[in-house]
Every structure is written in C-alpha cells, then in structure tokens.
Amino acid sequence: MQIVILNGSPRWKGNTRIALNQIISGISKNIPSTGFEFIDVAHLHLMGCTNCEACKTNGGVCIHEDDSADLMEKIAAGDLIIFGTPVYWWGISAQLKLAIDKFYSRTELFQTQHKRVGLVVIGASSVQDFEYQLICEQFECICEYLGWVIIFEESISAFAEGEVSENAKVMERLGELWTML
Numbered sequence: 284m285q286i287v288i289l290n291g292s293p294r295w296k297g298n299t300r301i302a303l304n305q306i307i308s309g310i311s312k313n314i315p316s317t318g319f320e321f322i323d324v325a326h327l328h329l330m331g332c333t334n335c336e337a338c339k340t341n342g343g344v345c346i347h348e349d350d351s352a353d354l355m356e357k358i359a360a361g362d363l364i365i366f367g368t369p370v371y372w373w374g375i376s377a378q379l380k381l382a383i384d385k386f387y388s389r390t391e392l393f394q395t396q397h398k399r400v401g402l403v404v405i406g407a408s409s410v411q412d413f414e415y416q417l418i419c420e421q422f423e424c425i426c427e428y429l430g431w432v433i434i435f436e437e438s439i440s441a442f443a444e445g446e447v448s449e450n451a452k453v454m455e456r457l458g459e460l461w462t463m464l
C-alpha cells in the first residue's frame with residue numbers, strides 16, 4: 284500500500300506535521316510494508332488554477348511551470364491520501380487549497396481510482412467549534428465527487444507551534460489510526 288501525505292501547514296515544527304508523523308509512525312510500526320510519500324505542499328511552487336482548461340485537452344497536464352505535474356503523479360500513485368491542514372479563517376490553508384485545485388487537471392483519472400482518504404484538521408479553537416465541521420463537509424463533498432472514501436477524520440485543538448505533542452491522549456489516538464486501514 285502506498286500512502287501519500289499532504290501537509291498543508293507551512294510551519295516546520297507545526298502541529299499538523301507532528302500529527303501526520305504520529306500517524307505514519309503507527310502505520311509503519313504495524314504495517315511495515317507500507318510506502319510513504321510525505322509532501323509539504325506549502326513548500327512546493329504551486330500557482331493557482333486559472334481555469335484555462337488546457338489540461339482538459341492535453342492529457343491532464345497543468346500548463347503552469349510549477350510543481351503540480353509532479354504532485355499529481357505522486358497523488359495518482361497513492362492508494363490512501365492523508366490530508367493534513369491547519370484551520371485558517373474557518374477553512375483549510377490556502378497552500379493546501381492550491382494543491383487541491385490542481386486536482387482539476389486529473390479529475391477524470393482520479394474518479395477511476397477509488398482511493399481512500401484520511402483527514403487531520405488542527406485549529407486553535409475547541410473541536411466543538413464550527414470550522415472543523417465546515418472543513419470535514421468540504422472533504423466529504425470532494426470525496427463524493429471523486430468517488431473516494433473517507434476512512435478517518437480527526438479534529439484537533441492546538442495553537443502554539445508543536446503544542447499537540449503535549450496532548451498524550453490525542454497523540455495516542457493518532458498512533459492507533461493504523462487500525463482504520
């Protein structure tokens with residue numbers, strides 16, 4: 284099984300990165316044959332989709348000279364895609380959104396691929412607040428459109444850089460997500 288992890292946080296020691304690494308650690312200990320591709324989408328060179336439709340007539344290649352073609356190849360190769368995002372203004376990070384918008388270039392391929400999806404959302408607010416629900420619903424719509432199946436959605440509250448690692452209960456839960464695979 285190949286897992287592609289998209290980290291939407293720009294922080295090098297951020298909560299999203301720590302949470303995603305904890306999930307990877309649980310999977311690699313318990314399912315050692317798994318392959319991982321960890322992608323820091325916030326540190327890629329990605330230009331915004333301009334809806335030029337060139338990708339619809341050229342075999343699914345974004346004409347921008349950025350990292351999207353390589354990113355789409357990696358996503359196409361994944362059986363499970365794990366999205367991680369900080370909450371920015373009640374939504375996903377702009378950096379992750381840029382990457383997801385580029386899915387437009389491969390929509391038809393992705394709709395044939397029946398991938399599984401995991402989602403990790405981390406914001407400063409309590410997990411009872413509305414932003415987590417908004418983001419989960421956005422991913423539920425995206426996955427329904429693509430025919431992908433969500434196998435876990437984790438909402439986590441943490442504010443300062445690295446703070447999530449002090450929450451033993453959350454870290455334990457993340458380390459056990461391999462059981463959902």
Ligand SMILES: Cc1cc2nc3c(=O)[nH]c(=O)nc-3n(C[C@H](O)[C@H](O)[C@H](O)COP(=O)(O)O)c2cc1C
Nearest residue numbers: 292297298299369370371372373406407408441442
């Ligand atoms: C631009 C910006 C907007 C934010 N908006 C929200 C928000 O709407 N709701 C919230 O709960 N936290 C918000 N936060 C806080 C972050 O989600 C929080 O600090 C999170 O832990 C960052 O994750 P990271 O360390 O993985 O980058 C915002 C932070 C930034 C920088």
